Amino acid sequence: MAKTIKIFDTTLRDGEQSPGCSMNLKEKIEMAQQLERMNVDVIEAGFAAASPGDLHSIQEISKHIKNCTVASLARAHKDDIDKAWESLKFAEKPRIHVFLATSPIHMEYKLKMTPEEVLISSEKMVTYAKSLCNDIEFSAEDATRSNVDFLAQVFDKVIKAGATTINIPDTVGYTTPDEYYDFLTAIIEKCPALKTIDISVHCHNDLGLGVANSIAAIKAGVTQIECTVNGIGERAGNAALEEIVMSLNTRKDYYDIETRIDTRQIVRSSNLLSRITGVKVQPNKAIVGANAFAHESGIHQHGVLNNKETYEIMTPESIGLDTNRLVLGKHSGRHAFNDKLTQLGYELTKEELDMAFKKFKDLADKKKDVYDKDIDALVSRQKIEVPKIFELINYVINSGNVITSTATLTIRKGDNLIEEVAVGEGPIYASFKAIEKVIGKDLELDDFSLTSVTEGEDALGDAVVRLKENGRVYVGRGLSTDIIESSIIAYINALNKMMFENETI
Numbered sequence: 001m002a003k004t005i006k007i008f009d010t011t012l013r014d015g016e017q018s019p020g021c022s023m024n025l026k027e028k029i030e031m032a033q034q035l036e037r038m039n040v041d042v043i044e045a046g047f048a049a050a051s052p053g054d055l056h057s058i059q060e061i062s063k064h065i066k067n068c069t070v071a072s073l074a075r076a077h078k079d080d081i082d083k084a085w086e087s088l089k090f091a092e093k094p095r096i097h098v099f100l101a102t103s104p105i106h107m108e109y110k111l112k113m114t115p116e117e118v119l120i121s122s123e124k125m126v127t128y129a130k131s132l133c134n135d136i137e138f139s140a141e142d143a144t145r146s147n148v149d150f151l152a153q154v155f156d157k158v159i160k161a162g163a164t165t166i167n168i169p170d171t172v173g174y175t176t177p178d179e180y181y182d183f184l185t186a187i188i189e190k191c192p193a194l195k196t197i198d199i200s201v202h203c204h205n206d207l208g209l210g211v212a213n214s215i216a217a218i219k220a221g222v223t224q225i226e227c228t229v230n231g232i233g234e235r236a237g238n239a240a241l242e243e244i245v246m247s248l249n250t251r252k253d254y255y256d257i258e259t260r261i262d263t264r265q266i267v268r269s270s271n272l273l274s275r276i277t278g279v280k281v282q283p284n285k286a287i288v289g290a291n292a293f294a295h296e297s298g299i300h301q302h303g304v305l306n307n308k309e310t311y312e313i314m315t316p317e318s319i320g321l322d323t324n325r326l327v328l329g330k331h332s333g334r335h336a337f338n339d340k341l342t343q344l345g346y347e348l349t350k351e352e353l354d355m356a357f358k359k360f361k362d363l364a365d366k367k368k369d370v371y372d373k374d375i376d377a378l379v380s381r382q383k384i385e386v387p388k389i390f391e392l393i394n395y396v397i398n399s400g401n402v403i404t405s406t407a408t409l410t411i412r413k414g415d416n417l418i419e420e421v422a423v424g425e426g427p428i429y430a431s432f433k434a435i436e437k438v439i440g441k442d443l444e445l446d447d448f449s450l451t452s453v454t455e456g457e458d459a460l461g462d463a464v465v466r467l468k469e470n471g472r473v474y475v476g477r478g479l480s481t482d483i484i485e486s487s488i489i490a491y492i493n494a495l496n497k498m499m500f501e502n503e504t505i
């Protein structure tokens, strides 16, 4: 019988440590709910000691998650562990995740602790965490650059102290598949107690080997894999969840390993994360890249036309990829729309459904064919919307290649309608300047990009604006069949997030 391994998702913790990937509370809750829909075993929701905001967001995430274990990270400090426990007070299945580095370089230069002190502290802190929570994970940070005998000693102590999962991370993405296999095999041999609990790995991608190392670890007998959606994470990122899961799924014939993941939720999870962070997936990325199922050359196209399996090792449907079947249009009603949302995995309240249906009808008026991707973009955006402190009412653009562009915008703030005119190089820049005039200050535009959600002349333009203030980046998204409108909406969306966060802090 196939063995089942656990998927520990750390998109909301290690993933959020990627530069430019920070998420606000609403976005984290929506992402956590999607991870639950995808059926991950553990959601690492954050690092409570990092800030009161992080602690609060773990609490709020916990309130919404029923089926997954929720983990909260803590250094080997009593105060961190108390905060982690506090952050988990609403969790149905809480896990405290304590970590301490074990490699000579980390112990000497970072922790300024001797190996003996690390051994004592690990045991003491796991004992303390266990007095609060039954489910305890211990991670030996930088394990792959640590001494195997020392690691075995540490693991013996913390397992006796009550750790139920031991994580053996490749923190700096240093190891290779063969070496990791040998390393893990040696540790398991030296510390037989490991066989009585869950053994986890957490691989970083500094050499591009995060997924390969995770698969080698599974072969060595580990029972939990830590990973992130789209592989986001510190530096070059973490092992990508979708790549590990689909490798095991596709090569079940060889590994005979299963996960509990609903693979049909993979594309939605990837899209939602991109939408939230504004970080796009590279087109040739395995599994979720735009080209992962595209065939350009004649010989391949010929093969696929005769039999898809000539060049496709998994089906697009197995990861929930919309194969562009047209189902909804402007004549569709509420029942069909609701049915489509259910197929896509959404459960909306009556108010949310009404709002989404109105947006869908508006879109269907402008766009001939409405694809699953369009609906997904509309609804998942709606779920992470912040209050509209500023709202675009209308705009007029005067532009051309022989005149300086002028934008006239009317924006609502509370009960007031504010109209401003600005000029700039191009209609989009002029519009952004007009918004700055409305709010009365210059904003730092960190980045701006524009892509289309689907193909065709009437495709939805998806604009991403990144505004920077006090070192924080606020990502705004705008969706419209008119690219100037989507750019303005994205800018205002980023501005609203900035105002909302400043108000709620």
Ligand SMILES: CC(=O)SCCNC(=O)CCNC(=O)[C@H](O)C(C)(C)COP(=O)(O)OP(=O)(O)OC[C@H]1O[C@@H](n2cnc3c(N)ncnc32)[C@H](O)[C@@H]1OP(=O)(O)O
Binding pocket: 014, 017, 047, 049, 050, 051, 074, 075, 076, 077, 099, 100, 101, 110, 111, 112, 141, 171, 234
């Ligand atoms: C591999 C990983 O991903 S580890 C997780 C990384 N994530 C984060 O760092 C989350 C964000 N971090 C933060 O907000 C801050 O670093 C905080 C709040 C956690 C700590 O902030 P500060 O107290 O100002 O400390 P700072 O970050 O400058 O230095 C880290 C301190 O923790 C110590 N430390 C690091 N890891 C551990 C550990 N696992 N257990 C105990 N102490 C540790 C360091 O030795 C250093 O101690 P010192 O202040 O006595 O010199």
Ligand SMILES: CC(C)C(=O)C(=O)O
Binding pocket: 014, 073, 099, 139, 140, 141, 142, 167, 169, 170, 171, 172, 202, 204
């Ligand atoms: C906290 C630990 C598990 C970590 O993120 C790492 O070692 O990379």
Ligand SMILES: [Mg+2]
Binding pocket: 014, 171, 202, 204, 234
């Ligand atoms: Mg990490």
